[in-house]
Amino acid sequence: MVDVAARAGVSVKTVSRVVNNAPYVQPELAQRVLAAVAELGFRRNHLASSLRSGQATATIGLLIEEIANPFYATIAGAVAEVASDHDTMLLIASSEEDPAREQQLLRDLCARRVDGLLVVPAGEDHSFLQSEVDLGTPAVFLDRPAGELRADTVLLDNRGGARAGVRTLVEAGHRRVGILLDSTSVYTMRERLAGAREALAAAGAAIDDRLVRDGIRDPGTAARVVGELLDQPDPPTAFFSLNNRISLGAVEELHRRGSTAALLGFDDFDLARLLPYPFTVVAYDTRALARAAAELLFRRIAGDPSEPRSLLIPTDLVERGLPGR
């Protein structure tokens, strides 16, 4: 910048003003500065700028589990759009579901003085963020609640969606529903399971815990478990799959067997229409979830001092036929 100033025959402050489009600079001087900038290939150092001006790195941090996962990629896309509207860049970090790594990454993001944090939490305790939040780095949690920290949160209506979905099964006469999930250690799974239990209980259906199977991580396992449940005496007449990886395996096995069991899945799929087995899904708008969280974050960054808020994004039942009828 001093070089530019020397070349243009002005002070560094004037260069600073020109580069930042500040008012009260003579057009003629501005021209000279701009010329010098071009000749010298000058580019303002964003680091130095935000170091001095204290705030506004024009960067937000997004912490997710894994960017390659389409759910998180969709979140990242929606967040990036909102960030772009605020001339802000996105620093993305993947926790890989490891709470220790999550903590380290969040600390690192804070050390980089991001203007705010968007977190899909992996760990159970985020109290270590309290000091950062107090020091002025707002954080918004999405998809799962923060642990041990009062903070803005945007969640899906997992419980209500599951309840509504299972209610359609119950109304179609199903009483024995096989429930397939990956892990009860995940908040969303617990909520969806609770919703299913509520719907069954409301119908006075006894819940058979032998029909609830967890630890299903991939479509292959899902297919195997569906087979096992169907081969039991008194098998389920319907299945509720708690995420789309599981739905995929269930579709495959039910189709393979020519089963007539009804299938309900949480999470929609692009290709559901093309799959060989009809099923109903509890769908939701991932982009709306992410946009709501990002917009809330930018409101905080802009200084909104109100109490932490909790938003619930509704789900939508998409019926595509139940072969069990």
Place this chain on the structure above:
Amino acid sequence: MVDVAARAGVSVKTVSRVVNNAPYVQPELAQRVLAAVAELGFRRNHLASSLRSGQATATIGLLIEEIANPFYATIAGAVAEVASDHDTMLLIASSEEDPAREQQLLRDLCARRVDGLLVVPAGEDHSFLQSEVDLGTPAVFLDRPAGELRADTVLLDNRGGARAGVRTLVEAGHRRVGILLDSTSVYTMRERLAGAREALAAAGAAIDDRLVRDGIRDPGTAARVVGELLDQPDPPTAFFSLNNRISLGAVEELHRRGSTAALLGFDDFDLARLLPYPFTVVAYDTRALARAAAELLFRRIAGDPSEPRSLLIPTDLVERGLPGR
């Protein structure tokens, strides 16, 4: 840092040494410093640190078209892994296929003094990056070549893959092949089209340009175009779809019609096995593409001064049956 120093009764330099795990600090002093750090909730300001030390923001920039797109999400995931191995964070920006926006984002990334740039180019001219590269910000281009700039490049073998795929169609006796693509303005599409032409030419098949249709942006359009081509007199007996969005529409229309046309697609799909119409794909390893590019970038960041390199990632033909036989 001065507060920590005061609290621990040492100089700021000693605090700096402790925080950076520098050698030659008495364990006892280090203890005092660490205690003060904990008490005061001190976190080193990464901005100030890299401002002073000149280099090493421990950040790389990734410029893609759109993070929500699964192809780019996969790239981002693989890049994030490599970056994580180098204790580096990832600043992700989406060009949305707009060359002007691309240029602005790349300049912004440079202004933030990223250690290096990974670019899936949208524009045709990247000469504006020359000065940045000369000033020491290495850039690696992936999936498409850089325009007007000698730089490291990692590409898929689009042409070879298309050639091999279309050769299987030709060997199965097909001479009239409908070719479906989105836009010839995209490098990868031009290469894939060229490979298809080569394979047809090698078989002495006259290329009927009325069977080459571009401007197909979504599955719906693809389905419509497939229908139009099939309704022509002397319709194609096989189709080559140049990306998976197009393949999806083609599958749908061919299945709907109970067609026996052979289908070949560029890009694999997770769910190809479950789709109602068998087709062969030219598959490739997106993660390998991204890892190769990222690893090359980190070699440049580490100071590798060798000539710009060009890597070609091979494709793989996955045959899943051709209903036309």
Place this chain on the structure above:
DNA sequence: ATGAAAGCGCTAACAA
């Protein structure tokens, strides 16, 4: 092994 002082590139505060 530790510290004092200078300065990275920029902008806030003030002065002219």
Place this chain on the structure above:
DNA sequence: TTGTTAGCGCTTTCAT
């Protein structure tokens, strides 16, 4: 409207 000076938080240099 423009310039001067100080200093953001840290690390380098050089002294001790």
